[in-house]
Amino acid sequence: MDTRFESYSPEGQALIQKAFSVAEQALGGEVRYDGSPFIGHAVAVARIVSDEIGLPPECVAAVFLHEASRVAPLDIAALGFDESVVTMVDGLNKIATIKPKDTRLEAENYKKLIIQYSRDPRVTVLKLADRLEVMRSLSMFPKPSRERKVLETLMLYIPLAHQLGLYNMKREMEDIYLSYAEPEQYRLITNKLKATQKDRERLMAEFIEPLKRKLSDAGIQYKLKIRTKAAYSIWAKMVKQKVPFEGVYDVFAIRFIIDCDGEDHKREKDLCWQVYSFVTEEYEPDTKRLRDWVTNPKTNGYESLHITVKNRQGAYVEVQIRTRRMDDMAENGFASHWAYKGIKREETMDKWLGAVRYALEHPDTDAPEELPQPPSKEIFVFTPSGELRILPAGASVLDFAFSIHTNIGSRCSGGKVNGKAVPIKEKLSTGDVVEILTSKNQRPNQDWLGWVVSSKARSKIKQAINEGELRLAAAGRELLERRLKNWRLEFPDEMRTEMMKQRHITAVNTFLAAIGDGQIDVNEIKDYILKEEERHRKAVEAAQSQDTARPHAQGPSSGKDDILVLNAKDLKGLDYRMARCCNPVFGDDVFGFVTRDAGIKIHRITCPNAARLLELYPYRVQKVRWADTPSSGSFQVALKLITEMEGPVLNKVMEVVGNFKVSLRSFNVTENRRSGTYEISLKLSVPSNLELDKVLSQLRAARGVIKVARL
Secondary structure, three states, rough: OOOOOOOHHHOHHHHHHHHHHHHHHHHHHHHOOOOOOOOHHHHHHHHHHHHHOOOOHHHHHHHHHHHOOOOOOOOOOOOOOOOOHHHHHHHHHHHHHHOOHHHHOOOOHHHHHHHOOOOOOHHHHHHHHHHHHHHHHHHHHOOHHHHHHHHHHHHHHHHHHOOOOOOHHHHHHHHHHHHHHHHEEEEEHHHHHHHOHHHHHHHHHHHHHHHHHHHHHOOOOOEEEEOOOHHHHHHHHHHHHOOOOOOOOOOEEEEEEEEOOOOOOHHHHHHHHHHHHHHHHEEEEEEEEEEEEOOOOOOOOOOOOEEEEEOOOOOOOEEEEEEHHHHHHHHHHHHHHHOOOOOOHHHHHHHHHHHHHHHOOOOOOOOOOOOOOOOEEEEEOOOOOOOOEEEEEOOOOHHHHHHHHHHHHEEEEEEEEEEEEEEOEEEEEOOEEEEEEEEEOOOOOOHHHHHHHHHHHHHHHHHHHHHHHHHHHHHHHHHHHHHHHHHHHOOOHHHHHHHHHHHOOOOHHHHHHHHHHOOHHHHHHHHHHHHHHHHHHHHHHHHHHHHOOOOOOOOOOOOOOOOOEOOOOHHOOOOEOOOOOOOOOOOOOOOEEOOOOOEEEHHEEEOHHHHHHHHHHHHEEEOOOOOOOOOOOOEEEEEEEEEEEEEHHHHHHHHHHHOOOOOEEEEEEEEEEEOOOOEEEEEEOOOOHHHHHHHHHHHHOOOOOEEEEEE
């Protein structure tokens, strides 16, 4: 563990080492969730503060002393540290006491508390550095803690980092959030960014070629850089504009970073505008998209010229023009400013701290265009101990009680939301802290079904209401299973569902209860099974006979009509196959991978193996696209459904599948009695992803279906 901070003066290094020694002694026996020494967290935060943000040694010392204070109170002044360090440690310690239940996760309230506790504005930045290290280490935290930290970061720390101009920090936290909240979308975007990297580099080379002579004659020294939009920002635009990855036109920008010595701001502006004139003389500009933050910098210090131009191929390209000083400040914040030659550190730090204070006190100034929002279909609430619970939007106190435990839900008589007594039907909001009140005499009734929205609560309430029916159902199940075993017969779910439909019975338990009390004779079930098996046997024989009589259609695995391999003239002799790890379907975003002995395998761009293949074996990646129309073949796809444990939902699933041009290959249902749900596994043959999307859309909209996933 490297604890040397050699970028500081000897005095600064001595101050940091003194603080580190205090922390090392205090945290000696402390470990993180993965078993590593807790002091590692303090060192990692200190590195962010020192190397990535560029704060002075007093701030690094404050990080170590704050972490030491976690274990036991420290008299920082008595240890010989000056007042500025004492002030920062005191502020950090106070902020650490803020819990979600105190702020209800409302960003403005949280910021007000930070301002109140931060007599030194640098405390705010230290807190952001601490959160960035936590996000980088998120995988080690248990699931409830991880979910809460992701939500806090989304709602509080990302907007705060934007306000303070700490854009690198903001982008990294956004991307980590997306990788946990939307892993498939994150994988899709990052894989596509890797796959299109060479195209961006080629476009940049073509763009600069006509400008080289003009810039050289003008004596302008510059560096050209591709600024690729962060995965989170791309995803946010895809969602907001309802477009695919290819529909986001500002995925990247070409950035001019101009060399300009000294602190002559007028010369910096003149150089930026000179480069702007060269670019707009060569390429057609869209003046509506001109953003002049060189003449009028943002309040957080951001300076740059932005313009969108049309290149030779008619594509629009965003161009950013700034000096080296402006670029470093834009990437790392005002704190980096003092590092430039001839700039007094104290002067610039005071200016930066003033900007931090202003940003905190004016939260509406220069707000980001796309503030992160929590998922609209869910709410996040907490137990009094701070444990996170995720519930559907519109959930009540009763839903929350059943999410904790069925017995607590069944005996729930009311609750306290943020300390205020409320009835069991009270609706909850994100950030609420909920305490459940119970009564031994409380029992579920029919009204409760109108006060809950979660499938677990509805299922458990129905079970409690129908306890008598459940007892009969248990007896009927035992009788039926025993007789089926004696007869050596199977009674699959779909056959049972059809028999229930004929008798106008909608629930499995009602059917089993009818067996338990003798309304349905088990011998009737035996006759029904034998009759259905005979009918099925005849249907299979007839289908086989017809199949033998007609020629088979060409399938996707036996021909090459469904795919065109681009730039692959030398690979015509290679066969291709659909990769089993992701089961591509006609129309999916795909790429080819040349294997050693199995021809070309086609993978979805969202395949779990895609990132590894694209990174490690780019020379074996083959661009592919589908033909304009699919062949008469079909593609295998597997789906997993979670539904409520009710008979009609199974019928509905079968009905949806039957409405489209797909073939059912297998259908398997497993009961999960603990959650009160069915787990359904489907295997389908589909002609394209368009038909598959129709099936998925209808299944997700079906009543009683909780979740649908493509495997």
